[in-house]
Amino acid sequence: MSARAASRAAVPPPEAKASRRQILDCAARLFREQGYAAVSLRDIAAASGMKAGSLYHHFVSKEEIVAEMLNIGVQTVFGEVRRAIEAAGDVPAAHLIETAVRAHLRSIFEFGDYTGASIRIFGHVPARVRDATIGERDAYERYWVALLARGARLGDLRGDIDLTLLRLFLFGAMNWALEWYKPGRLDLDGIARQLGEIILHGAAPVRAPPANRRVRRTGQTAKP
Template identity: 35%
Template sequence: MARQGTRLPAAAEEAVSGGSESESKSALTRSRILDAAARVLSERGYAGLRLTDVAAEADLQAPAIYYYFPSRDELIEEVMWAGIADMRAHVAKVLDQVPDGTAALDRLLVAAEAHLRHELEISHYTTAAIRNAGQVPEGIRKRQVLEEERYGEIWRRLINDVARDGVLRPELDLYIAQMLVLGALNWAVEWWNPRRGSVESVVRNAQSVIRHGLAEVPEE
């Protein structure tokens, strides 16, 4: 499936908009390498990523990669960090656009849709980060783990708000509920493909599971 929106780091954006022609070209080349690495890593995993494949995807000679990234693992580390950082920024931006006064459970459902769309149809970076979290060496995951903690804080607040609204089932543990929801959303990258239904269908099913799994059903 074709993904939308490649990632251009802030430093590259500055170089492109205000730097010299050589700086702009360098920034864009670095971004091309990262985009290529994200696609290869999302499809072939940590063990299967070869710099020759990344170079071919980026339409470069493999030695050129070392000008921008001293090692294979440093390239992978950047992709893994960006996958979660971009996800966090995307979900936070979507939530900022939700009208004031929206019920906490509805905000949680909005976040679930934003998360699924980002990992399934927007970003190879996020797909790569989720799929390879358990495969890469711990040293590579340090920055990613910090981003995961920051992203988890968004979900902690969402779940807590549902509880404060008096909607969360009383038997549920807030942390366990948060981790189960996030775990289920993340796992979609492993099993979903267009033959199993549209992204819209995945979103609807996930929202239904969350709504009826977390919300207390009033007695009739």
């Protein structure tokens, strides 16, 4: 993201007006909480400490506000996941997947409202806004495609698993957390660990044990 920052517009130049970002902060929070259509420009303006008309000094329309917010949201989670993966170094793909899951979840719940709003309202914004922001989302999805393809190539993923479906199931399990996760009740790392464990090894007890494998029965309850 660093080399092509200008052409990708991933990070606004530091000269950008502070209020522009401040408005986006408020918009992201409101969109995340209430959805796109339910939030009016008057709401965003009030949350930003100004009047509705003043918004038009910073943005040309409501659609521009939401489009920029959506892009920042995807770029945020993309950046966090990529950073976590690169920091993980050369480890088994299975571990990379758990790392990516943890970074994705962290982005959703610990890095402001952009990512959460981005996920929740993307399907509800006008088609024009979707078209204008689909590119950033595709870039992020392609990163996961490559991540899973690498795992399959190295033999860390079963050959009979559809990688497209695996990715979509993962995204679903993670993004749906927006509908139930409340900070403080459950540990984010624990959630990431459980999801990684289930996705990689399954929720069922170990299947027919291979040749030299001990059967682990610890924690299993006997049939009544």
